[in-house]
Amino acid sequence: MIVRTCLPFCLLFAAFLPLAFAVDPLPSWNDGPNKKAIIDFVEKVTKAGTPDFVPVEERISVFDNDGTLWCENPLPxxxxxxxxxxxxxxxxxxxxxxxxxxxxxxxxxxxxxxxxxxxxxxxxxxxxxxxxxxxxxxxxxxxxxxxAKHPRFDRPFTECVYQPMLELLSYLRANDFQTWIVSGGGVDFMRVFAEGTYGIPPEQIIGSYSLVRFEMKDGKPVLTKTVDSLFIDDKGGKPVGIHTFLGRRPIAAFGNSNGDQAMIEYTTIDNPRPSFGLIVHHTDAEREYAYDANPKSTGKLTTALEVAPKYGWTVVDMKNDWKTILP
Structure with a gap:
């Protein structure tokens, strides 16, 4: 009797199981070698019982923010x-x-x-x-x-995010990756919107910062922002920030400029675990912006682009790899 009751449900589950696995985790990415590289890496490091398997606690990914997760023009x-x-x-x-x-x-x-x-x-x-x-x-x-609204796109700045990267963040988290922001932007600034915009909590944000002063005023504890001992979380500062605040070496790093090169090098060169590096190359002037060597403000991309083939980093061509850019 029990078998008769359960059998239809088992058959139904078996029928829908292939469909569940067939769902595209990155629907805004065009099929091609770059999309495949991402999925292949995630599947490789999450497959238990294989030499490339990475334990959950070590599945750490780090993302630059400006120009990688959202626009950085006309200024950050x-x-x-x-x-x-x-x-x-x-x-x-x-x-x-x-x-x-x-x-x-x-x-x-x-x-x-x-x-x-x-x-x-x-x-x-x-x-x-x-x-x-x-x-x-x-x-x-x-x-x-x-x-406030973006001067070109006439939408709130928190809607000037990259839909393909939102999908990538979700895909990684679905596979038990931690997703950290490691950015030259101010840590206090990013903490305001990152959780609601990206699903990244305040404690997983590393950014530029200066000392905060503590004192008691009228019997109450008060913190005051200063400009003392400013730490810029850019270029060589990014690996330093990762070591100082994260305490583990990432296995995946995502950036868009020379300022992210050191972070991706730290993640992918001589890493005892399988690793992955990705550069977002801004190539779509019609839907967003096109720049590399001569950006309008920040985001210069020259040396990182040059060494990408040497280290096997994936270079995303926004115009050709992304079906859509903004949500």
């Missing part, structure tokens, strides 16, 4: 936020107008702000981000994200 979005904050705060701080970085900003002198490793841009960020509590900063970012 945190820079646009800082610029909007400067406009709001400038009337209360007329002395700022004598600052060379502020003068460059008021003249829209991107070259001056970008010079010397974006020194001017960092000074603008320092003026607008420091001297307030993390909670106050979070509230300002939330308010800005709720109202």
């Amino acid at each position: 979005f945190q820079a646009i936020f800082a610029a909007d904050e400067l406009k709001t705060l400038l009337p209360d701080h007329p002395e700022w107008r004598e600052d060379p970085s502020v003068k460059a900003f008021l003249k829209s002198d991107i070259a001056a702000l970008s010079a010397n490793h974006y020194k001017g841009l960092l000074e603008i960020i320092a003026l607008t981000h420091a001297g307030i509590t993390p909670d106050e900063f979070t509230a300002r970012v939330k308010q800005w994200l709720a109202t």
